[in-house]
Amino acid sequence: MATHGAATERPVPRLRIQGLGVRFGGLDALVDVGLEVGDGEVVGLIGPNGAGKTTLFNAVCALVRPSTGTIETAGVPAPGRPDRLAAAGIARTLQGLGVLPGLSVLENVLVSVLDRPDRNGRARVALERVGLGARSGDPVGALPYPEQKRVALARALATGPSLLLLDEPAGGLGPADVLDLSTTIREVAAGGCAVLLVEHHVDFVMGVCDRVVVLDFGRVIATGRPEEVRRDPAVEEAYLGLAVDR
Numbered sequence: 603m604a605t606h607g608a609a610t611e612r613p614v615p616r617l618r619i620q621g622l623g624v625r626f627g628g629l630d631a632l633v634d635v636g637l638e639v640g641d642g643e644v645v646g647l648i649g650p651n652g653a654g655k656t657t658l659f660n661a662v663c664a665l666v667r668p669s670t671g672t673i674e675t676a677g678v679p680a681p682g683r684p685d686r687l688a689a690a691g692i693a694r695t696l697q698g699l700g701v702l703p704g705l706s707v708l709e710n711v712l713v714s715v716l717d718r719p720d721r722n723g724r725a726r727v728a729l730e731r732v733g734l735g736a737r738s739g740d741p742v743g744a745l746p747y748p749e750q751k752r753v754a755l756a757r758a759l760a761t762g763p764s765l766l767l768l769d770e771p772a773g774g775l776g777p778a779d780v781l782d783l784s785t786t787i788r789e790v791a792a793g794g795c796a797v798l799l800v801e802h803h804v805d806f807v808m809g810v811c812d813r814v815v816v817l818d819f820g821r822v823i824a825t826g827r828p829e830e831v832r833r834d835p836a837v838e839e840a841y842l843g844l845a846v847d848r
């Protein structure tokens with residue numbers, strides 16, 4: 603039976619991955635992976651070390667070439683080149699810090715928006731958003747680790763992304779900073795941005811995400827709301843029993 607009317611149609615997801623496979627020589631790093639992230643949604647990607655989480659990010663960012671499958675952003679193929687990600691509204695933070703130690707806090711954010719109109723305004727708004735408005739002139743190396751991580755987040759936010767990829771954003775943070783990070787991510791999503799995050803900090807993932815996708819040996823073994831995934835015996839066996847709640 604046909605369905606009629608716009609009200610019955612699902613919105614096109616900001617990110618849609620279907621049948622994604624990535625091979626490194628003889629190793630299948632990803633096998634037939636599918637996931638979606640809608641506008642305003644926060645999705646967590648979890649799984650044991652080597653499950654393929656970073657490889658999936660790298661595929662979305664055109665840093666590795668898929669052997670199978672499709673990656674679409676808002677219904678069109680994702681850019682096939684890393685230098686076109688920003689124009690497509692995609693921003694990513696890296697595992698670890700990724701800040702430029704010789705530059706100030708503000709300069710670290712400016713580097714991501716050098717080609718944009720009102721780059722200073724964008725950078726300053728992003729720094730306010732992560733609570734570092736008053737530190738913009740400081741050398742980034744003078745900031746403690748958690749605040750340097752905020753700078754890296756501000757750099758991604760300054761581009762005004764519609765899809766934000768966060769690679770272990772809570773890594774190395776204490777409870778208070780994790781709470782602040784959760785608040786910032788929910789605010790960003792409330793503004794309509796789709797957020798996909800990779801993280802080993804299970805309590806953080808379960809608290810901040812609308813949905814969680816679990817990878818194991820390159821395959822999706824579970825997808826669902828956090829409480830569903832937490833109760834899934836396959837996830838417990840593959841991952842949660844091993845995960846560290848920091």
Ligand SMILES: Nc1ncnc2c1ncn2[C@@H]1O[C@H](COP(=O)(O)OP(=O)(O)OP(=O)(O)O)[C@@H](O)[C@H]1O
Pocket residue numbers: 626629631649650651652653654655656657658
């Ligand atoms: N460039 C590469 N060449 C060869 N093998 C690779 C390459 N990148 C990743 N791999 C392999 O692909 C698999 C998936 O790695 P990936 O880094 O995506 O896992 P991960 O889930 O992000 O792990 P972690 O939680 O430790 O960051 C691993 O077996 C890894 O050794």
